[in-house]
Every structure is written in structure tokens, then in C-alpha cells.
Amino acid sequence: MERSSRKKKKHHVPARLNVLFFAVFVLFSALILRLGVVQIVEGQEFVKELERTSNSTARIDAPRGLMYDRFGHVVVDNELELSVTYTNPSRATRAEAMLNIARDLEELIDIDISRVTERDKQDYLLLQMSQEERYELVSREERKELEGPTEEYRLEIERIPTEQIESLSEKDLRILAIYREMSRGYANSPQRIKRGITDEEAHKLSENLYRLPGIDILRDSRRNYVFGESLRSVFGSTGAIPREKVDYYLSRGYDRSDLVGTSFLEMQFEEVLRGQKAVVESITHSSGGKTIESSVNERLGSRGNDLVLSIDMEFQQKLEEIIEEEMKKAGNSFILDRSAYAVMMNPRTGDIIAMAGFNDPADQNRSTNADHIGNVTKAFEMGSSVKAASVLTGFEAGVAQPGKSFYDRPIRLPSTPEKKSVRNFGWVNDVRALEVSSNVYMFEMAMLMAGCNYPNQCNWTNNSVERAYNEIRYNFSQFGLGSETGIDLPSSSTGLQGGSSIYGNLLDLMIGQYDTYTTLQLAQYISTIANDGLRMQPRLVTEIREPVSNTEEQGAIIQKFEPKVLNRIDMNEHYISRVQQGLRGVMTRGTASGRFSNKSYQPAGKTGTAQVRVAVGSGDNRRFVDGNTQTLVGYAPFDNPEIAFAVVVPNVKLERNGGRQGMAQEISSQALDVYFQLKNERNGPVVADRLILEQPEDRN
Template identity: 35%
Template sequence: MKFFKRLNKPKTTQSILPFRLNVLLVIVFVLFALLVGQLAYLQLLNGTKFQAEVERSDKTVIAGNVPRGLVYDSKGRLIVDNEPSSAITYTRSATVKTTDMFQIANRLQKYIYIDDANLTARDKADYYLADENHYKKVQKIINRHLTEEEQQAEPERQEYRRAVAYVKKQHVTLTPEQQQAAVIFAKMSAAYQYSTVYIKSYQTTPQEVAQVSEHQTELPGIQVGIDSQRSYPMGDSMTSIIGKVSTEKQGLPDDRINQLLAQGYSRNDRVGTSYLEQEYEPILKGSKSLTQIAVGTNNKLTDSLQKYKGEKGDNLNLTIDADYQNKVDQAVHSIFNTALANGVTQYADGAYAVAMNPKTGAILAMSGVHYNPKTGKMTDDSLGVINRTFVMGSAVKGATVLGGLMSGAITPDNSVLPDDPVYLPSTPIKKSVYPVGTFGALSAQKALEFSSNIYMMRLAMRIGNAKYVPNSYIHIDDDIFQKLRGYYNQFGLGVKTGIDLPGESSGIEGATTNSNGIVKVGSALDESYGNYDAYTLLQMVQYVSTIANGGYRMRPYLVNSIQKTQNDGSMGAIIHQTQPQVLNRVDFNSSQLNVVKDGFYNVVHGNGGWTTAKQLANVKPAIAGKTGTAQSFYYDPDNPNNVDPPQTITSSMVAYAPYDDPQIAVAVVLPNLSSEKGEYNLSLIKSIITAYFDTDTKDN
């Protein structure tokens, strides 16, 4: 039996081996099948998707800038252009190193000159450390107190920041050539992968272009291109309205950077940063060109294909006639210079004027000059019309009278009120300019003609249901300010006008109660004749336009239309025409309106001894309007706690012409004069209205 057992052992081993091999073969087969299945899944079912992904990673689309849209006046005359010039550009590839850019900058500085006045200490440090030898030397110094483990653990960026700080402290001196190279290096470093930046884009000479072109093979990424700068063929009087465009170095403004990046801008793109350039940025910018570039395995450009050539920005046609604008500018400067020569501007802020079509809201002219009485410096400040506020005085009385008429405090047939001064306890007498007792009573029309402060105060007391006893506290409705301002707001006083410019002020409202929470009655009376709240001049012209056109508060606008440009540079199709927009209709009837219109006409054409603007009676066509004089105190920012500040006069006026079919509405203000003598407001109104009808202006 032992014999048979020995013979049976080999037989058992042989029978197990094929079984194991079969199992292994099955496993291999299953794995192979799974592999084939996965390959089929990748190749057959998702091959297109993955191929597209590969192609996407190998191809990149880069955007190129296009010229901004132009700006024309109402006659089609070019007032904002793009002035082309040769430019030196740099396109950064994917493989370029800091040391490469350092070498290119050193070569390029031999062929071009760049103003290095704005070279910063950080720019110098970055350039210095771009030299490998310098960086290694600085590395040793700043790391001498660190262990090897600490050096390895420190992030590379942190080490570089320490290196920059060290170099800045050393105040490294660069040669003039190195400073030039440092400026170039800083501009090149601002470029990101496959983006193009301007190394020199202004005042590039033909010699510089020739030199760069000749040595382009030793300057990888450097090219000769074209750039453009904003220019102003008809002068720069309107540049403050038009606004500014950022430089490539400035790039996107900090306060809008996230918003603009979300819209597809790049950080170094040029954008409108103020006023019309900013407001109409989406129109003026155009659409960038798109070029698809192919990158090989070595990250070198292998091909490029323009997918979209881009489209130049659309153009703006303004409501302003450049000739008329220049005449208004001259009038503002001339009148203020007259006041300057007469010695009444020692506290003055300047002079401002705005003209508008009262039927449409189209701005016809907008001008201003800001004056610094301490330095004597005078600067153009057209935007003061929308962003500066002034206490305008009696010019707002038309809104007070219409408020009284709409409230029922007076009626067109019964508007006479006593013209006795108002006496409040511990307060100077509140009266009009003319002597006490000049008039026993006045109608609303005569109160406007003679600019009676007393009438407006007594009207406000009626609106507020006041109980008045001379020399006693006046009990008046707690909401008197809300009532008065509610009427003023309907005309646009104290609210934004809606003009198509950013940065508009809504005005300044004075306090309504004292520290004890009691209504400031005296201030409410001051409010009634325009000597409390402050308004912009644009609000004033909107207010008088609302009276002139019969009660429609029109939205002011500067852009009349938006227009394409043909490929040959000629004007293309109008793609947007601004339509007049009524913001609200003031709820007065024609008989109520006629009370104020008659009063405004009499302000100029009345024959009373206290008629305030009869000097304009001979102007053709006939003018209607309202003068304003507000008394205030000069605030000296260098002496804010002055207990005895000098008193000043703000002189204003609103007007329209012709009085029976208004085509133009005007508002002017000369703040903080030291004397009301001189009638500068009347002279300025006369010049502006006369110039309008003498100028062949376009109908807006």
C-alpha cells in the first residue's frame, strides 16, 4: 500500500496545476476584456469630447484692442478723436522667464527712450533682482540667519518679498541706461501669458521704430504696432464733461475692477474713468478682436488664426453745438473776470452756467470756472454744474408760489398777502431787501417781480397752518419742511435730474429740527425764499424748464444719438436716438401756472421801482425769469472755527426765451461774491441767451 501511495502523489499535483493556470487565464481574460471595454468607452463613446479637450488645451484665444468710438457735436463736427501713433509692444509667451525679459529690456533700452520719472523703488528692486547674480547674492544675505530646513519650508514668494524689501532699503543706484531698462522691464512684467502690453505708445519716433524693426530678431516678443490717444480737435473746453480714459498702466479703476473683469475686461485695459467716457463705456469701447493661437509641445507659437477682426466703438453725437459752447465759455470767463477786476471775488468760488432745451431736456451748453481766492488760480469746471451745490436764493420762488397755489393756500384770483415783516423772538427781523413799509400787501405776481421775501414766508406759514403772533414762537405744522420740499422736488429741486453723466449731486438739505426735536420755524421760513437748502445748477435749469414748458419735468441729456462708423471711416447708421423723457408732470393747472409766468415776465419787463431784472427788458427775443440773491458766510477750510466769518453773496438767475414760446432755458450762479452790486447774473444771462439766437444752432 505504501507503494501505491507514492505513485498517487505526482498524479494529484499534476491535476491541480492545470486548474490554477485556467483560473489565471480567466482572470487575465477578464482584465483584458475590461481594458478593451474601457478603451472602447474612451475612444468610441467619448473620443470626440476628449479630442476637443486636448485641442482646447493646445489652442488659446487672445483678444486685441480696437479704437474707441468718437464724439461729435450737434452739427457733426468732431470734438473727440483717436490720434494714431506708432507703438512698441511686447507679447509675453508661455515659456519666457524673468531672466529672459531682463535681457530683452537691456537690449531694447539701446533703441528707444522712455521717461523714467515714474520709476518706483519697487520697479528698481524687481529689475535689480532679475539679474541672477544679484538675486543669489541677496539670497545669501537675507537667509544667513535661517537654517536649511527653514529656507526649504519658506514659500518662494515670501523669500522674494524679503529680497525686495532688502534691496529697497539699500537704495540701489542704477545708471541712466539701467533706469531705462528698469522701466521697460516693469512694463513687460505686467503682461500675462499671451497678452500684449505697450512698452512705448506715445511720441514714438520714426528712428525708434526703425531701430526696433532692424533688431527685432534679438528682441523676442517685441513688435512695432499702432496705438491711439484721445485728442480734441476743437479744443479742450469740454474735456471735463467728456471725461478721461485710463492709461494702460492705470488699467481698470479699483472701485470697478471686479465688475469690469466679470464683463470680460483685462486688468490693463483702457476704460472710461469719468463722465461721458465712463457713462457710455459699453458703447465707446467696441468689441475686441479675437485671434486663436496654437501652441506646440514646447509651448512655442505654431499658428495663429483671426477668428474675429473686432469692431470699432460706436460714436456719440452730442446735443451741444461746439460754437455755442465756446461762446458760453467765453461769457462765463468774461463775466467772472469783470467781477475779479471790480474786486468782489476775494471769497468767490467761480461762475457757472447751463442752457437746456426746455421742451426736450437736451443740454445746449454747460460751462463753469472754479476760482481759488487764496491762490488766484482759475480752472475750467463745467462739471460744477452737476456736482456742486449752492444756496440759490430768490430764484426758487416760482416753485414756492406754485406750491402755495397747488396747496390751496392762495388761488389765482386771490393771492394777495400782507407784506409786513416777520418778527420772531431772539431773531433779527425777517424782511425783504426794500425798506419796511414799501408795500402794504402784494399779489403773487408782484411778489415775484419785486422778489418779496416777506410774501414767501407768509405763504409758507399758510401752507403750514401757522398761528403767528409777532415776537412769539410760531406754531406751525411739524411737516412744513416735508410739504415745501415735496413741492420743490416735483420741479427737480433737491433730487437728481437723471442726466446721462455719473457723479451728479442730489443737493443738500438743512436740518428740520433743533437739538430738542422742535421744528426750526425760522429755517422753514428761510427755505421758502431759497435761503436754506442747496441745489445744483442743473436742478435749477430743470426747475425753470418745467415752468417754461407747462409742467413737464424733462430728463436732461447730453447724447443725442449713437452712430456706427463705416469701414472707410464715414458715418454709418444711427443705432439709437435719444427720445425726450418726462420724469413727472407737476400737478398745477394753466391758471395757476400763468400766475408764475406773469410774475417771471414782470421780473424783466415790469416798470416798478423794485423790479429786479428790468435791465434785460430790451433783449430780443423777450426773456422771462427770476433773479436770486442768497446771503451766506464764507467757510474757510484753513480756519473752520472762525467765530466771525465774512458775509458773502451768491448771485443767481433762471430764465427762458422767448417768453411766449420757450426754446432755451438758462440757469447761472456766481457764488460767494463780496458784494451784490454789479449785476453779474443779469449780464451772464443776457450773453448766453443772445449768443444762442445769434448762433446757427441745431434744433435738439
């Protein structure tokens, strides 16, 4: 019985498979039959239907996100405008055809010709020459000897007569300026020819678009800086995608014609600020040359997300005014450029509250003296303001300890100029050394770190000196001196290390006269001491928020950036407390007591005066002028710091040569006064009296 049942099951399985195979065969046959009908019988009809249907898609740029200060004031806005664009349908488009369009377009818009170069003019003239005229520039015999078209072109350009170039009219230059922009575009991608066209130009263009193939009018926007030049350079610029980054942006969904952030905050937060484009798809069905049906599908775009900055714009403006007024008082106090830099930050969070820079080059006439980004890009020898780090380095190295005294007198080393303090202070301990700014105290520690117990036994070697350099720089870097600050910008300077590791320069390193640092690094260093050894990451952006239509309000928080500790310095808390006492003494009994001893907000800090030698003139008139860089760092209140600062005034003439002294202290004093006054009464920042828009040159 069991055998009989197994046989029956075996017969049923093949039968079921046969049925399944037959069903699959029928389905495939039906599918093939249908494909044949579609392709052979109805194919021509579908082709005709496709020819009668046109589909075009337009991607409309959306404005970038806004930037707000810490109190909700819009600092970077958008101004809507219209742009005229040219879309080259193919790279095979002849230059003559583009030139004809440029000639027609020149009659309809006004164009800036300031960017037209000598090479552009030569190309323009060469383009209009006949083949015979080009053979007059380079003969056939010469062409045979040349290596290829590139060499021919170079020779032709060189031989265009100067008088022909000079004979170009204003009209020619306008046509050339338009053609120049048209030819810079990519195939099938809109290239902006002119942004911010007037209403009159827009009307003229609209009436003539039918005879201008590839020309269109694009809805656009330009950055509006509500408070003028305040922090303008820190906000950054937007511009066309750099050629070397085209692939990077295309892989992220950008079009070749898109504008992107090209520097500083605009670049750092490009993905955040970038708007979502609107997409308009138009589908048209026609028959007999007439439209019988059309439809439009639109996907709405949206403005980019907004940034909330740590900046207090009202305080920022006050700080700029203080520096500008001090520069006016300085008169002819500077060796070359009048300049000053200041960073004010919260030592507990790393928030940059204000950051101002002033630069007035003696040999240039600029529209603005604002140089706020110089706080992170320009480095100087900072002088004695770094001595708090020096004392802590000596403590950590074991060559000194709280209460240790050294005898302040001139130090004379072989093959080294005499090293001394501004005067001989005699016996000074660590706190007194900070108060009076003793150089010799720092020299003694540096020599002991290199194995030299001056003047008794000096056993330093190249290896021991090199170890001392490395140890000092390592300890300084813990405060941010000579290292990356971590600020949320795409680029910043870390300063420069002195190039020659000799004995005397080691001493200079300990008093801030060898390596260079930025003003931001100096502010981070003093903030670390104010924060009991915790080095915070400086930040300009605290939040990312959703865009809302009412700019007086802010959208929901998308991301909040919490304060970030970069490191804790490897030093005893008692050492840090001891140095803090010395910094308070600087303001009450020491080198800054004249301006700060009676301040109710109880500041602590350290002065600095770095000796500099600046080259002026050129050729036979080149000479070196001695001067100094004035610095002051500090924080307040001493017992509960809420504001830390660094002020740098570089390359000031010596006092005997007419240089104004005490400028860094004066700027710091006024800035702190204003900061604490604003805690009690605020009037808000002052909007610029004229519209400040991002200019085309900002985007290059």
C-alpha cells in the same frame, strides 16, 4: 382565427428587436475599433503632427466710436498711434528676468518717470539686493520674531537708507518706470508700457524684438478732442479696466488689457462706443525645423458706434468765451476761486444745448480753467432764483392763492436772527413778490405751512415744522431741486439738505438759503415751469449711429432717444400760469429789468443772491468772509419757450468789499443774445489750434 393572428404578431416583435440590437452592436463595435486605431495605432503620428503645427491668435484693438454735435461736427475723434506692450507668459516669471528686459528696453524708448513713487524706488533697490544685503537690513534674529513675509518685507523697505534712494540715476529711474508698467500686467495679457511711440522708437524696437521676450508693438488709438477743452470733462476719459471691475468686463468678452470708458459719457456709453476687435489667426505646419505650410485667417474689426450729442458746439464755444471774458472783468471779486457755471437747455425736449463751467483756483496753476462737469457735480445755495417753486408750493399747500397779499416787514422770531427782505416792500401779492424778490412773502407761507399765523398765533411744534420741511422738499423735488435729474451720465450730484430742522431754517429753505442744488438742477427746475409743469429728462445724447469711413458723413441711425417726461408737477395749471406772469414781470419791471426789459425775444426769469460765509486761511489765520452767490434762471420767448437757462456765479465778495455785482445777469444776457443771433447766421465752431489728445493721466 383571431387568436392565431395575435400569436403571429407577438412572434414578429421580438424578432425585429433582435435585428435592431444586432445592428446597434455592430455600429458600436466599429466605432470602438476605429477609436482604438486612432489612439493606439495612429496616436503617435497625430501627436507628432500636433507638435509640428503652431496656432497663434492676435486680437487687434479697434478704435472707439466718434462723437458728433447736433449739427454733425465731429467733437471727439481718434488719433492712430503705436504702443509698446509686454505680455507676461506666467505669474511665475521671476522679477529679475523682467528687470533684465526693462534694462534692454530702456535703451530703445524714452519713458516718462514722473509717476515713479518713493515706494517704487524702494522696491527697485530691494529687488537688486543679494540675500546677504537684505540680512543686513533685518537680522535673522529679528526675522524669527516677525509674524511672516509681509512683516519682513515692510521692515526691509523701511530700513533702506535714504542716501541709496537719492543715489538712483536717471537711467535707473527710466528702467524702474518700465519695470513698474511691466509688473502691473496680468499673465498672458498685453500690458501697455508706453503709448504713442515715435517712428524712430518703432524701428529700433522692430529690429530688437527677437531679444526682448514678451515685448511687442501694438496698433492703438488715442482720443482726439477736436475743439480743445470745450466739454472735455463731460466727454469723459478712457483707461485700464479698474481692478474692482475686472470680472464684470471679462464676463462681457473684454480682455484684461482693454481700455474702457472710466468716466462720464465714455463710461455711460461704453458698450456703444467700444469697437469690434480684428482677430488674426496664424496656422503654421513645420517639418524638420522648416515651415512647409502656413495660413492666415483674419476676421476684420470695426470702429465702435457713434454718438450724436444734443450740444451745439458753436454756441458752446460762444458761451465759454462769454464766461471767460466776464471772469477777466471780475478781477479780484471772489473770496477764493473765480468760478461761474451755465446750462442752456431746450425745455420742451430736455436737450442740453450748451453747458459751460469756469474754475480758476487761487492756489493752483492749471493748464485750463474749464470745469464744465461742475454743472452736475457742484452744488450751491441758489438764493431767490428758486422762489417760483416756493410760490407754487404755497399755492399747493393752500396757504396762499393767486392775488393773495402779505405785508412785507421784518419778522422777529424767538432765538432767530431778524428775517427780512432787502427792503420793506409793504403789501405785495404773489406776482409783485417775484418781481421785487420779497423774502417775507416766502417766510409767511412757510410759517403758515408749519402752523404759525405770525404775529397773531404761532402754534408750531417740532412735528408741524418737520411736516412743513417735508412738504416743501417734496414739492421742490417735483421740479428737480434736490432730486436726480435723470441726465445720461453715470454720476451727478443731487445737492445737500441742511442738517438742522429748526424754525428759522425753514424760512431760509423757502428763499434758497438752506439746501444746495447743482446748476443743472436749477436749469431743469426753470425748464419745468417754462414747459407748463412737465419735467423733461435732460439729455446729452440724442442718437446712436453706425460708423462710416468718411467722418464728414454720419451712418444709419441704430437708436434714437425720444424726449422723456419724468413727471408732471402736482399743481394747478392756473397756478403755473400765474407764476409765469411773475417771472415775466421780473424781466420787465423787476430785479432784472435793467438788462432784459428791451430784449426782443421776451425773456422770463428770476434773479437770486444767496448770502454765503466762506472760511479762508488755516490755523490761527483761519477766518470767515461774507459774500454772495449770484444766480439767474429763465427762459425765452415767454409765449413759446425754446431755450431755458441757469447761470451761477458762486462766492463773490460783497460789493462794499470790491465784489462785482450782476455777473450772472450779464452772462445770461449775452448768452441769450448769441443764441438768437445764431438762428439767423452761423459760421461753425472753431477747431482747436493745436491737437488735444487724451493724456495718460486722463486714464487713471
